[in-house]
Amino acid sequence: MTDPKAALKESIVRQRESLRKLLQSPLYDIAEACSRVWPARPALNDVLREKLELVPNCKYLYVLNTEAIQISDNxxxxxxxxxxxxxxxxRRPYMCxxxxxxxxxxxxxxxxxxxxxxxxxxxQLVRDSDGKALGFIGADFDLRDLPLTRELYEEPRYWQQIKGDPSIRGTVFHQSRADSDMDKHLDTVLSVVEELMTKHGVFHVILHFSSSRAIIWQMEDPYRYRLLDIDSLIDPDICLAYPHQAYSREATVPSNQIxxxxxxxRQLRFMDxxxxxxxGTLNIFNGLVGLTFSCDGSHYIPYDEFLDKKHAFWSMQAAN
Structure with a gap:
């Protein structure tokens, strides 16, 4: 199985390599120019002013001696x-x-x-003509100003397990499930949610079984979520509040598998x-199912892999 953090780290590495290629050559040129006027403060300032345009989006450019004491202005x-x-x-992070x-x-x-x-x-290290270290050029950047490629990190589809609050896990054997209002009307609730997802443009849902509520996101207004209480969830008329919308062709989850x-x-709710x-959560575009159990442990798993698992498997996973 792919390392859960590998894809994110790879994205970060690509961004850093892009920045390194952008900055290394101009800072080397600035270091060469500063070595010729070292350590005169006014002359160093002049070099930095003249060369600043070589360093895209730099916030501050400055010179340090070998003890990391600043000997130029910003x-x-x-x-x-x-x-x-x-x-x-x-003591700053970059000098450590x-x-x-x-x-x-x-x-x-x-x-x-x-x-x-x-x-x-x-x-960038500054050396004299004999190769002796004189100090450093420092170039500070605000991350928001950097010319990153800004490719959107794509969440990989693999199973991830996250352990929850230890205090909850430690007392799980002292509790038992109590029927919630949603439990008592689950046939209606699940039918309403299925209708909203397949026919009314809801692409992401979070069902809170214990507190009898749901949170939904709708394709025509994806930046805002809607909170549905139990009264809304057991009333099929709620579907009239959302326009009819064909199931998206970009969805990863086939509509007939919702x-x-x-x-x-339902089966996991009543399994023990x-x-x-x-x-439980479902997103039809990234195809991931989210599960949070009574022990506060959470799982994020591709829907098809989720459907392949049996109840005994999840009971064992929740207990671990």
Whole structure:
């Protein structure tokens, strides 16, 4: 099975590699120019002002000595800012990382001290003509300003299990399922939900069995959710409040299998008096089913894999 975090990490790695290629060459050129006027503050400022345009979207450009003490001013597109001259940056996240042998480092993302926003810093080692280390060029970036490819990360379709609150798991054997209002009217509730999903454009639903409510998202208004209480869920007239809409061709879940998924929710709800389903979710586009059990453990699993599992399997998983 694919590592649950591998796809997300791969997306981040691609973005960082793109930034590295964008920044490494111009910062090397700036370091070469600064080495020729080292360590004169006014001359370093002049080089940074002249070269700033080589570093796209840079917020601040500055020079540090080998002790990470700032020996230039901050140079930005708004001009020279002298407040940080003499600042000790040795404890900042980007100076706590090891600079590779290439002399260039793109830091991990961190939260900036002043703006409190995700940021990162590129560091370039400065050497003299004999190869001796003189210090560093620092280039700060606000993450929102960086020219990332901005490809949307796609959630992979594999089974993920997440353990819940230990205090709930520790007391699960001291509780038992109590019939909720939704339990008492489950035939009607599931029929209404199936109709909304197959004929009225609802693409995502969360059924809270224990608290007798549902949350739905509708394709014509996907940015807002609707909260349906038990009175709405047991009244088929609720379907009149949503326009008729053909089932989307982009859906991963076939419309005729929504009924099977909802029926499987019913079976898990009543499978055991100690281990039982508290809430279930279904999204027809990413094809994932979400399950939260009485022990507070959660599972996210492709709908087809979910339908292949038997009740005994889920009882065992909920207990683990």
């Amino acid at each position: 140079v930005s597109r708004d001009g020279v800012i002298s407040n940080d001259y003499g600042r000790d940056r040795s 990382e090891v600079v590779p042998s290439s002399g260039f480092l793109l830091s991990d993302t961190y939260i900036s001290l002043r703006a409190h926003r995700p940021s990162l810093t590129a560091i 009924h099977e998924v909802l029926e499987a929710f 008096e100690t281990f039982y389903l508290r809430s």
